[in-house]
Amino acid sequence: MFCFKLNISKTIFTKSFIVSKTMHSSVSRNYVCMQQVPGFTIDEMQKTADQSVQRYTKDNDALNKRKGKGVAIVWFRNDLRVHDNEALFLAWESSEAVLPVYCVDPRLFHGTYHFGFPKTGALRGQFLMECLTDLKRNLQKQGLDLLVQHGKPEELLPSLAKTYGAYTVYAQKETCSEELNVEKMATINLEQVELQCDQPNFRVRPKLELCWGSTMYHIDDLPFDCMLLPDTYTQFRKSIESKSAIRNCIRMPNSLGPPPDVKDWGCIPDMTELGLEQIKVDRGMKFIGGESAALSRVFEYFWKKDLLKIYKDTRNGMLGPDYSTKFSPWLASGSLSPRLIYEEVKRYEKQRVANNSTYWVLFELIWRDYFRFLSIKEGNSLFLLGGPRNVKANWSQNQILFDAWKNGQTGYPLIDANMKELSATGFMSNRGRQIVCSFLVRDMGIDWRIGAEWFESCLLDYDPCSNYGNWTYGAGVGNDPREDRYFSIPKQAQNYDPEGEYVSYWLPKLGALPKEKRHFPGMSYIKPVVVLRYGNTKKSNTPSTSRGMSAAGGKSNDSRYKRIH
Numbered sequence: 001m002f003c004f005k006l007n008i009s010k011t012i013f014t015k016s017f018i019v020s021k022t023m024h025s026s027v028s029r030n031y032v033c034m035q036q037v038p039g040f041t042i043d044e045m046q047k048t049a050d051q052s053v054q055r056y057t058k059d060n061d062a063l064n065k066r067k068g069k070g071v072a073i074v075w076f077r078n079d080l081r082v083h084d085n086e087a088l089f090l091a092w093e094s095s096e097a098v099l100p101v102y103c104v105d106p107r108l109f110h111g112t113y114h115f116g117f118p119k120t121g122a123l124r125g126q127f128l129m130e131c132l133t134d135l136k137r138n139l140q141k142q143g144l145d146l147l148v149q150h151g152k153p154e155e156l157l158p159s160l161a162k163t164y165g166a167y168t169v170y171a172q173k174e175t176c177s178e179e180l181n182v183e184k185m186a187t188i189n190l191e192q193v194e195l196q197c198d199q200p201n202f203r204v205r206p207k208l209e210l211c212w213g214s215t216m217y218h219i220d221d222l223p224f225d226c227m228l229l230p231d232t233y234t235q236f237r238k239s240i241e242s243k244s245a246i247r248n249c250i251r252m253p254n255s256l257g258p259p260p261d262v263k264d265w266g267c268i269p270d271m272t273e274l275g276l277e278q279i280k281v282d283r284g285m286k287f288i289g290g291e292s293a294a295l296s297r298v299f300e301y302f303w304k305k306d307l308l309k310i311y312k313d314t315r316n317g318m319l320g321p322d323y324s325t326k327f328s329p330w331l332a333s334g335s336l337s338p339r340l341i342y343e344e345v346k347r348y349e350k351q352r353v354a355n356n357s358t359y360w361v362l363f364e365l366i367w368r369d370y371f372r373f374l375s376i377k378e379g380n381s382l383f384l385l386g387g388p389r390n391v392k393a394n395w396s397q398n399q400i401l402f403d404a405w406k407n408g409q410t411g412y413p414l415i416d417a418n419m420k421e422l423s424a425t426g427f428m429s430n431r432g433r434q435i436v437c438s439f440l441v442r443d444m445g446i447d448w449r450i451g452a453e454w455f456e457s458c459l460l461d462y463d464p465c466s467n468y469g470n471w472t473y474g475a476g477v478g479n480d481p482r483e484d485r486y487f488s489i490p491k492q493a494q495n496y497d498p499e500g501e502y503v504s505y506w507l508p509k510l511g512a513l514p515k516e517k518r519h520f521p522g523m524s525y526i527k528p529v530v531v532l533r534y535g536n537t538k539k540s541n542t543p544s545t546s547r548g549m550s551a552a553g554g555k556s557n558d559s560r561y562k563r564i565h
């Protein structure tokens, strides 16, 4: 069976949870902050998170439902949370003692597949360790702990199953090839282990039980088989919105212990052990890893700052912490469940206002779901040069141009500022990502996979499905040919940074120039490394004949670039 279906959670935990208004009286401070805003304390963050967790837990009568025997292992992967965690819930329900495990897999810290960038850059490495620290703390609060082991999961899990006599390892299902290979190897190796059971002369082989948990819509609730996923996002969205429902969050018991007797719970590695450099984020958004920070951010964005009702108007911004939700790093690490966001949106709509903006956050989360399901349908083609449509094009791998892009030295402030933000914080707005992607593939003509791997290395919210899904779209090799778009720098600058505030935040020298010169500073800035495909003017619909590079597709008046943004 492809994934483990949990009907039990629906029947046991559909009762709605009544929340006291006083729950919101104490709030976290700016735990995510721009440089100018004073910091936060972990305690404040924890307090808000605890209050949110309470809403998504169930009281002790749930304990009566526990009916299993022996030890069950939960192998934490990209589901680093206690709330709405199906693998953790199933392990708890089916055993007398749960052993939560995280394997620090050395392969995550090697190079990216083709171009050898650090597979997990320093900022995401730091974020991941914060996630683990927080997970451990939250598990301890619920009566458990986190066993941290260093090595390959497919080697560690069988040995742990043997040591603790665990018949089942529960984990969240993944969809891309690297993760699927690990699942496959873990299954095979677990089957090699023989465990003694109650009946004499009878042996049991432990198994890996995978459950679905990464999307807002459950895979089992889609109105079509994943292999028949619609080719366009709009078809997909309309179909699920009319035919499927979003499940409630699983209400977790508020006590999950006791754990089995473990002599040494291991240590969460520090950056040096991972071979990573500690980087201090002193400009832009500072993200803290973990469920507590994630829940605090939901609280802050929705309830404290009341920003949900204007999300649709602000979401295309680039500067500051609040133009969009900034949930993505926590969603990608699984510190935040998309179903929890859905429930909070619905609660907000009931208690405050329901409008286009409140809906639009769900609209964006459906994009995230779409790319996840697409990765099942399209398999490895998502990672190949020609993409799902197997498009043949001439791409360049010009190192000088790529380095200029990567280091934020292209001579185009809008590109450079975004690339500097990415290196300094591990984050870039959606607007920025679309612009720098378009610039790399269309204006520079560079192999899109180099850009995608650079994002893979740097992004805090790196997720193979959303990253490669968006890059294939941006490069015009995605499954939907209609999504093929060119982002004109002059037009984007005019629409989204008309005063040059964003570029001068990241390139402070530009702040001295008059506003209208900040995007095209001429001699006072680096000389542009390429000529834009459609020239440097704001009237971007006249193709330029003097292009520096052969872009994807090779023709300067290519009809594939039908939409100019």
Ligand SMILES: Cc1cc2nc3c(=O)[nH]c(=O)nc-3n(C[C@H](O)[C@H](O)[C@H](O)COP(=O)(O)OP(=O)(O)OC[C@H]3O[C@@H](n4cnc5c(N)ncnc54)[C@H](O)[C@@H]3O)c2cc1C
Residues within 6 Å of the ligand: 315, 324, 325, 326, 327, 328, 329, 331, 332, 361, 364, 365, 367, 368, 369, 371, 428, 429, 430, 431, 433, 434, 437, 455, 459, 461, 462, 463, 464, 466, 467, 468, 470, 471, 474
């Ligand atoms: C070239 C490129 C690469 C990208 N790589 C990633 C990636 O590795 N991981 C990732 O999570 N997102 C990726 N995105 C999508 C998007 O840019 C980020 O999800 C978004 O900027 C995160 O900021 P936010 O949480 O404030 O988003 P919001 O605007 O607040 O949106 C809410 C949530 O919706 C989801 N979402 C929004 N837009 C998209 C989208 N286009 N695709 C998928 N999900 C979306 C995210 O989970 C996001 O947190 C990429 C986009 C591009 C153009």
